[in-house]
Amino acid sequence: MPPKSGVSRTRNVGYDDDDVYDDDDDYYEAGEDGAEAGDGMTADDKEQMRVGTMQIREALGEMSGFASDEQIQEALWHYYYDIAKSVTYLKNKLGIAPKQEAPRQEKAKTASRFDQAASVADQNAPATAGSTPKKKRNATTNGEKLAESVERLNVDEPRVRSKNLNVVDEFEKSGLKRMANFVVVGHVDHGKSTLMGRLLFDLKVIDQRSIDKLRKEAETIGKSSFALAWVMDETSEERSRGVTVDIATNYFETDNTRFTILDAPGHKDFIPNMISGASQADFPVLVIDASTNSFEAGLKGQTKEHILIARSMGMQHIIVAVNKMDTVSWSKSRFDDISKRMTAFLTEASFSEKRITFIPLAGITGENVIKRVENSAAHWYTGETLLEALEHIELPQRDLQKPLRLSVADVFRGDIRSPLSISGRIDSGTLQVGDVILALPANETATIKSIEVQDTPVDWAVAGQIPTLHLTDIDPVHLRQGDMVCAPNAPVKLVKAFTSKLLAFEHVLPMPVEVFRSTLNSPGGIRTLSARLNKFTGEVVKKKPRIIKPGEVARVVVQLERELPIEEGMRVVIRERGRTVGAGLMENVA
Numbered sequence: 001m002p003p004k005s006g007v008s009r010t011r012n013v014g015y016d017d018d019d020v021y022d023d024d025d026d027y028y029e030a031g032e033d034g035a036e037a038g039d040g041m042t043a044d045d046k047e048q049m050r051v052g053t054m055q056i057r058e059a060l061g062e063m064s065g066f067a068s069d070e071q072i073q074e075a076l077w078h079y080y081y082d083i084a085k086s087v088t089y090l091k092n093k094l095g096i097a098p099k100q101e102a103p104r105q106e107k108a109k110t111a112s113r114f115d116q117a118a119s120v121a122d123q124n125a126p127a128t129a130g131s132t133p134k135k136k137r138n139a140t141t142n143g144e145k146l147a148e149s150v151e152r153l154n155v156d157e158p159r160v161r162s163k164n165l166n167v168v169d170e171f172e173k174s175g176l177k178r179m180a181n182f183v184v185v186g187h188v189d190h191g192k193s194t195l196m197g198r199l200l201f202d203l204k205v206i207d208q209r210s211i212d213k214l215r216k217e218a219e220t221i222g223k224s225s226f227a228l229a230w231v232m233d234e235t236s237e238e239r240s241r242g243v244t245v246d247i248a249t250n251y252f253e254t255d256n257t258r259f260t261i262l263d264a265p266g267h268k269d270f271i272p273n274m275i276s277g278a279s280q281a282d283f284p285v286l287v288i289d290a291s292t293n294s295f296e297a298g299l300k301g302q303t304k305e306h307i308l309i310a311r312s313m314g315m316q317h318i319i320v321a322v323n324k325m326d327t328v329s330w331s332k333s334r335f336d337d338i339s340k341r342m343t344a345f346l347t348e349a350s351f352s353e354k355r356i357t358f359i360p361l362a363g364i365t366g367e368n369v370i371k372r373v374e375n376s377a378a379h380w381y382t383g384e385t386l387l388e389a390l391e392h393i394e395l396p397q398r399d400l401q402k403p404l405r406l407s408v409a410d411v412f413r414g415d416i417r418s419p420l421s422i423s424g425r426i427d428s429g430t431l432q433v434g435d436v437i438l439a440l441p442a443n444e445t446a447t448i449k450s451i452e453v454q455d456t457p458v459d460w461a462v463a464g465q466i467p468t469l470h471l472t473d474i475d476p477v478h479l480r481q482g483d484m485v486c487a488p489n490a491p492v493k494l495v496k497a498f499t500s501k502l503l504a505f506e507h508v509l510p511m512p513v514e515v516f517r518s519t520l521n522s523p524g525g526i527r528t529l530s531a532r533l534n535k536f537t538g539e540v541v542k543k544k545p546r547i548i549k550p551g552e553v554a555r556v557v558v559q560l561e562r563e564l565p566i567e568e569g570m571r572v573v574i575r576e577r578g579r580t581v582g583a584g585l586m587e588n589v590a
């Protein structure tokens, strides 16, 4: 599937969570390395670089000889192919800008050498986008000639206009199908990718020719069964955009629902990515390998961790795909045993029994995926197929009337006109083209230039959808994976301490922890155990307990080392030394 949006995710702008507060210099240093390496460039990038170099040379006119290709490309890379900014920077760097004292940097953060140079040149920069064209006059000096050629180059970019739609009305009029986002979780090798590949193949999202091609590729490495697993990658942005995105995303629709599949990596080293996937999902599909010993191994491994994270994120319904039933001859007793043990585990993690759906299936053959199993050994099962269960699942209430809250799951480079794009689920509220949004914790605004939902350009998006927003008027340094985007007139507060209702998965006492709000996280600690609560009524059972046992609910005070954007009703995941120890529901600022 070729990228329809023209968006390239060649270089994710997200960084280690630890460096959230690092200064700009480090950020730009990383950028330069990427540019110099050059290898990670897509064909689109290379083409933009080639055309950009030509345009810059033209703009520099006779000064062009002073700039090497390398310098031009460095500037283009840094400025996301923005020609005017690159020329401004180069002009100053080459010392051909009209001389003027550099203004003092007012910013608290140290500006990079790129920005320092550009800001000097900006003082004399020609008309910028949207400004009235200046009267032509005869250029005499080299600087003036250059300024004139840059002026010619400037595109008169229209400002982003809002249609001022009443998005809630538009949504109601649109008759959109219900939207369901699910994350596929489970232990490594339990068959997540194969199952999703089968689902997409049987739904004809991928055609026979493509699957044959994948099968051929898989046969060359002696693993023909991998073909189905590769479907996810094949149709996902990951392969088509030729880059590594953290969460592979695919879409399909049935008569009544549009689904988004979020495929989170199963490996334990990728738990933060799994958290990011889960933060966009309405419910998880947990894949369990029914074959002997595999289920047991998984329960000790990522199966458990993934369930706890999904629950911590507030997900209430879960579909458990008991996979590889072909390997146990569709044994009813094996299915019943797994269902019983999983129910015990899931209810301990606070899932309600009536919201758990178990389905025996085989991803590799497609039995009970969208087609009912016909094997006589499986006649004991008369329940739903996976697709039926997906269509019938109850979805969370969408809060369209509340202020905008969007958890940023992915940050990437857009095209020349919208150099920065983000995607993530709208947790509440609505947005439309032309809206100004506030990015937290950076506390910087941006304008939404265009919106895509499931690769289709749209004017607006609402809670429950996972749009891609192409932004303008913001420096990419201000947005990272895990950030919160909200309405500037109703921002989320940045807090350093808060009271939380905590569901403990492990023993919890006052101790150092890591607090995740989506993927944004901070070290901190459980400062006080205020009370143990009745799990169902929320009444105080015991004041100031010394310890909280697994399965118990308590009111605790959480202290953070760094401020996080959290407000009442938001969920946090509490982890300690790489394990998820509790799920927190924010009550108020402490």
Ligand SMILES: Nc1nc2c(ncn2[C@@H]2O[C@H](COP(=O)(O)OP(=O)(O)OP(=O)(O)O)[C@@H](O)[C@H]2O)c(=O)[nH]1
Pocket: 186, 187, 188, 189, 190, 191, 192, 193, 194, 195, 225, 226, 229, 265, 266, 267, 323, 324, 325, 326, 327, 361, 362, 363, 364, 365
């Ligand atoms: N017999 C049988 N094998 C299966 C079935 N589903 C998947 N497999 C095999 O199990 C292995 C792992 O499948 P994957 O789909 O790659 O598993 P995964 O959970 O996506 O693995 P990670 O992406 O590494 O987390 C592959 O060799 C598959 O062919 C099934 O229903 N029956």
